[in-house]
Amino acid sequence: MMKICLILVLILPLITHALQTCEQCISSGNHYCADTKICNSPVCLNTITVALNCPHAPNATYDDHEARTKWLPLFGAGATNEKMAQKCFDNNWPTMKLSKRILVNCSDPSPILPTTQCAMITAVDTSQRILVLSFRATVGGTQMGEEILNYFVGKKQFFDVGMIFEFFYDAYVALWNGGLSAEIRNLKYKYPDYEVWVTGHSLGAALASVGASWIVKTGLFNPNNVKVFTAGQPRTGDYNYAMWHQNTFAYSFRVVHHHDIVPHVPFQYEVVDHDKMYHHRTEVWYNNDMSEGSPYQICPEADGLYCVNQQLDLSWNDHTHYFNTDLNVYGDQGCPKKN
Ligand SMILES: *[C@@H]1O[C@H](CO)[C@@H](O)[C@H](O)[C@H]1NC(C)=O
Numbered sequence: 300m301m302k303i304c305l306i307l308v309l310i311l312p313l314i315t316h317a318l319q320t321c322e323q324c325i326s327s328g329n330h331y332c333a334d335t336k337i338c339n340s341p342v343c344l345n346t347i348t349v350a351l352n353c354p355h356a357p358n359a360t361y362d363d364h365e366a367r368t369k370w371l372p373l374f375g376a377g378a379t380n381e382k383m384a385q386k387c388f389d390n391n392w393p394t395m396k397l398s399k400r401i402l403v404n405c406s407d408p409s410p411i412l413p414t415t416q417c418a419m420i421t422a423v424d425t426s427q428r429i430l431v432l433s434f435r436a437t438v439g440g441t442q443m444g445e446e447i448l449n450y451f452v453g454k455k456q457f458f459d460v461g462m463i464f465e466f467f468y469d470a471y472v473a474l475w476n477g478g479l480s481a482e483i484r485n486l487k488y489k490y491p492d493y494e495v496w497v498t499g500h501s502l503g504a505a506l507a508s509v510g511a512s513w514i515v516k517t518g519l520f521n522p523n524n525v526k527v528f529t530a531g532q533p534r535t536g537d538y539n540y541a542m543w544h545q546n547t548f549a550y551s552f553r554v555v556h557h558h559d560i561v562p563h564v565p566f567q568y569e570v571v572d573h574d575k576m577y578h579h580r581t582e583v584w585y586n587n588d589m590s591e592g593s594p595y596q597i598c599p600e601a602d603g604l605y606c607v608n609q610q611l612d613l614s615w616n617d618h619t620h621y622f623n624t625d626l627n628v629y630g631d632q633g634c635p636k637k638n
């Protein structure tokens with residue numbers, strides 16, 4: 300009896316240490332093992348070193364059908380002119396009405412690069428009580444090249460919740476000052492209790508992340524009424540921004556197609572990387588062509604060496620094709636209805 304007691308006294312602290320939650324484990328300076336679910340597991344394939352990546356299921360349910368029938372036409376509408384944006388709605392979501400399109404110069408002042416433009420739309424569905432903000436992707440290679448140059452130029456403080464890339468910050472502020480601020484105040488006044496759906500692809504995805512965060516940080520909308528849905532999003536902010544975002548938005552999905560290169564940039568594991576940038580939750584990875592019925596993974600880590608981060612061969616073509624649709628032309632064609 301004495302012996303058993305003695306053994307218990309000796310091993311109990313080890314057991315309780317091993318059984319800590321991922322967050323407890325990391326905050327006490329240890330590493331959590333995702334495979335064994337043990338703190339400081341001696342054998343581990345998938346070690347988690349930051350709390351951002353502690354495995355969790357999303358707080359909301361991902362709906363592949365809704366992605367194809369609602370969010371996809373919203374990407375299309377955000378990427379085209381007024382006439383075709385409304386056509387995108389008429390073809391796919393007839394109760395949704397375009398409210399405003401905003402087009403501004405969004406490039407950094409630069410003597411060598413041409414001026415580029417950023418665009419977005421707002422829309423309202425009074426029957427389903429939904430407001431939409433949809434941000435346009437990059438247009439052509441110049442803007443993407445410019446973005447990539449600007450990735451390494453600078454970061455800006457985003458309210459009190461971390462840093463985001465200056466290019467995204469400035470582009471968002473250009474849209475805000477170019478009409479979005481007035482528009483959103485009008486919409487909020489007319490439809491104070493509507494849900495707000497914020498979305499975009501590529502550059503538009505980063506702007507959607509920033510935009511959703513902005514309307515919450517400025518107190519205009521309650522995060523419980525905001526849904527964020529992005530496709531092909533580049534890393535947008537730092538660890539603190541990512542952590543704040545995922546602690547704030549119960550509904551935020553970040554869809555990645557197969558080997559799309561853009562969610563990998565800027566690369567996280569660089570040698571010269573003073574303040575690492577991180578993705579926020581929840582990555583949904585389609586490791587296939589994303590045709591109707593394709594399987595997908597709901598990734599339990601925000602930005603670990605998991606899901607798409609395990610891919611080494613990267614593709615531009617996968618970046619422009621989401622849900623088996625060429626996003627370079629889909630909006631301008633009025634988002635033809637699938638099936
Ligand atoms: C946008 O940039 C173009 C080209 O540099 C310029 O001609 C135009 O005036 C600018 N528009 C605004 C609103 O600043």
Ligand SMILES: *[C@@H]1O[C@H](CO)[C@@H](O)[C@H](O)[C@H]1NC(C)=O
Pocket residue numbers: 358545546547548549
């Ligand atoms: C998500 O769910 C967890 C567990 O119930 C909760 O602690 C957390 O606050 C929720 N996050 C959001 C953003 O609602």
